[in-house]
Amino acid sequence: MDDAALAALRELAAAPDDRYRQRPAAGPAGEPCTLTVGMATYDDYDGVYFSVMSLLLYHAEVMDRVSIVVVDNHPSGPHAWALKRLEQAIPQLRYVPYDRRVGTAARDRVFREAASDWVLCMDSHVQLHPGALAALLDYIADHPDGGDLIQGPLVSEDRRTVSTHWEPEWRQGMYGVWGTDPRGIDASAPAFEIGMQGLGVFACRTKAWPGLNPAFAGHGGEEGYLQEKFRRAGHGVVCLPALRWTHRFDAPRPVPATQTWYRRLRNYLIGFDELGLPADEAIDHFTGILGEATVEEGLAAYQAEVRNPFTAFDAITCVNLDDRPDRWERMQIRLAALGIPPERVHRQPATLTPGNHHIGCALSHRQAIQQAHTDGLESVLVLEDDAVFLNGATWVLRRALAEIQSRPWSLFYLGGADWGRTFPRVDGCDHLEAITGVTTTHAIAYHRSVFTRLLGELPDTVEGMSAWIGRNIALDQYLARWDEPGCYRIVPVIAAQEGQLDLVAEDLRDQFAV
Secondary structure, eight states: OOHHHHHHHHHHTTOSSGGGSOOOOOOOOOOOEEEEEEEEESSOHHHHHHHHHHHHHHSTTTGGGEEEEEEESOTTSTTHHHHHHHHHHOTTEEEEEOOSSOBGGGHHHHHHHOOEEEEEEEOTTEEEOTTHHHHHHHHHHHOTTOOOEEEOOEEOTTSOOEEOEEEEEEETTEEEEEEOOGGGTSTTSOOEEOSOOOTTEEEEEGGGOOOOOTTOOBSOOOTTHHHHHHHHTTOOEEEOTTOOEEEOOOOSSOOOTTOOHHHHHHHHHHHHHHHTOOOHHHHHHHHHHHOHHHHHHHHHHHHHHHHOGGGGSSEEEEEEOTTOHHHHHHHHHHHHHTTOOGGGEEEEEOOOOTTOHHHHHHHHHHHHHHHHHHTTOSEEEEEETTEEEETTHHHHHHHHHHHHTTSOOSEEESSOBOTTOOOOBOTTOSSEEEOSSOBOOSEEEEEGGGHHHHHHHSOSSHHHHHHHHHHHSSHHHHHHTOOOSOEEEESSOOEEETTOGGGSOGGGGGGEEO
């Protein structure tokens, strides 16, 4: 990379507010290989650098079978372009920006971006001991179709303590305490079954990956939960003694805002709910740390989130132009008024196309759909940043969702201009219309059943989308002519656009909180 290119990168990275700093793009997909070593990172360039270099320097004998994926969980942050430049220097490394889910759930993206049969996921500040990667590849060769979760012992900095697993105990806001099984002290010993282990390093066959709950946010809650998901899928959890690793626990840097007691407790509650397990021990433990009043407040917030009908969508994405922070600020206020916690909403920078805003709109929706598809989600609700909502929107949505859940659907409009047309109610429904010809995309949910079709038909470049818009006018016009079954609109509409309330039924116009 020449001096001019480096100067350009530094300028792009120098925006005063990191929310609106230009983000690096993902690198091209890698060639298929045996194993992907992946790490999700948040403002930890030093950790990534030394972890990656240790792979190249101390595992050189097997790196021809290995690719590296770095998932940047803060691609608008100060470390992003330095991480991107590693991709320029290390051919087998791929940079992937990802901030739809921030925290532990970003690990999920490592598996979804891998172009390999197996994945080893590690923290961005872990060192694998010499021979560890070779031992894992030998294990893979002996178990090519295995579905187990493979873990290894943590070795302390002084190399005296070998922690092979976690004991199922609560301590300091976490479920799990380091333990040592004598069978794992000898690195040459065979693999053996364990209950759980810290997730600084873990590996599995890509097809066996069960995923992490899309509602997780921040850090904590995944240990024990992930191992249980593997067991419920009919697989085991094993310690491979040779897969040894050392973890940097102390770091003289600010603690990310995502690391809060409430978010950790919330993740445990989400995981226990998914697995159908009681949360009494977690509640008692956090009560002992934080006090009864604080935990009761957290439980009330979590229960309100669970009851909120907007949580029925696996993801909520708001597309917002970088030069319109005012719109994003107003949208945050509106979403908070609907009881939607900030953990549930992802701000996606909209694609700016001044010559024709319909091009950027379609590209922005495509990007949101692509993210949901890659994450393996059931649905995504896409909001444009000028959407306003009906007073009482939550109870209307709750009733509409109760009606739609028993039938297949492809598109679900929470608003939409019909230019005076009326549509029939869906049989047996009070809050669902079967629609055709509805325009506007300011609040629309897409179901996974149409992700592949949309991604195939919507171009992913400005040039390609420009030509597509020339043929189709706009995304809403294209969807209005769609032949896909299961297109519904909520009744009454609960979303409109700033400045276009005249398109809403006259008796509802004064009921939108602008």
